[in-house]
Amino acid sequence: MTRIALGVQYIGTAWNGYQKQPSRDTVQDKLEIALEKFACTPLHTTCAGRTDAGVHAIEQVVHFDTELQRPAQSWVRGTNAFLPESIVVRWAHALAPAPEMQEFHARFSARSRTYHYVLYNHPNPSALLAGRAGWVFRPLDVERMREAAAHLIGTHDFTSFRASGCQANSPVKDMQEIRIERHGDVIVFTVRASAFLHHMVRNIMGSLIYVGTGRNRPEWMAEVLDARSRDAAAPTFMPDGLYLAKIDYDPKWGLPQEPAHPLPWL
Structure with a gap:
């Protein structure tokens, strides 16, 4: 076998x-x-x-x-x-x-998982990116979102970002990296963790957008995390721009994996 x-x-x-x-x-x-x-x-x-x-x-x-x-x-x-x-x-x-x-x-x-979320930030939607990227028409402040994301780095209880039907044994995960980069009207969010809860990335995205539009302070993200309640966070954001990008394994397995380019369709 x-x-x-x-x-x-x-x-x-x-x-x-x-x-x-x-x-x-x-x-x-x-x-x-x-x-x-x-x-x-x-x-x-x-x-x-x-x-x-x-x-x-x-x-x-x-x-x-x-x-x-x-x-x-x-x-x-x-x-x-x-x-x-x-x-x-x-x-x-x-x-x-x-x-x-x-x-x-x-x-x-698997040692860790990496997701990209590709977001189109423009007053009008793009037909070319339909289904391939999320869309926010209000201007987003990348620096505010980076400041908010920093509160999530480390090992935490992510209950506030967990779907009600999540079947994971524990809400505690190790968030290893959140990187936010703007490329013109496209913003790419890269999130790497030991593992993810159901809807975790999309729930984090919803809260980051609340901060990026100025609706909430960057410090609010720490308050949401500490609340350990799904009701404390923003609504789940659309799935369109979410990409499972990379699974990290021990090199001993010799898997011929490829670079996880965040914009594979450009």
């Missing part, structure tokens, strides 16, 4: 999130259908992190176990032949069959 890891990229606009649903209109459904058509046998995938409806992935990592022996590029090209154009396998990597290598797990072996 060999464990195969895949790097999967997708535009989530047309899909009902990553995780399989009875409707069979999710990324996992389409990926497993394609794998079965190529391999001529059912293959179950495990992902590094589930994404919601409308959320994209620059590089999602999944794994599956199989007795088939095929070159890595065959897994890539063969699977892609049966996928819709909005879902693409970018790379495949066979982990050595030694027992210690079988310990690799797309989710549990």
Whole structure:
């Protein structure tokens, strides 16, 4: 039995999130259908992190176990032949069959996750960025948002940014980085943490926008965090500009991962 890891990229606009649903209109459904058509046998995938409806992935990592022996590029090209154009396998990597290598797990072996949120800040929406970026028509103050984001760095209880239906065992996460960069009318938010709660990034985005528009002080972010109540934070922001960008693993696994460019469609 060999464990195969895949790097999967997708535009989530047309899909009902990553995780399989009875409707069979999710990324996992389409990926497993394609794998079965190529391999001529059912293959179950495990992902590094589930994404919601409308959320994209620059590089999602999944794994599956199989007795088939095929070159890595065959897994890539063969699977892609049966996928819709909005879902693409970018790379495949066979982990050595030694027992210690079988310990690799797309989710549990991950050291951290990185998300980008791409935001279009302009009085009018952009047809070219529809579904690919969030939109705020009021001017945003990047420096105020950076000051607010600094309060979230470190290990904290992120209950205030947790969806009511979140199934995580603990709301305590290690926020390692929040970077905010403006490129003309586009603002890119890069968020890296040990793991994320359900809707955590989108809930943080909503609160940062409250600060960026001047509705609340940057210090308000610390008050929201300390409240440990979802009612203390801003509403959940739209999924359109959210990208699962990078999953960090120990180099010993030898995964051929790619740079997580925040604007893959430009």
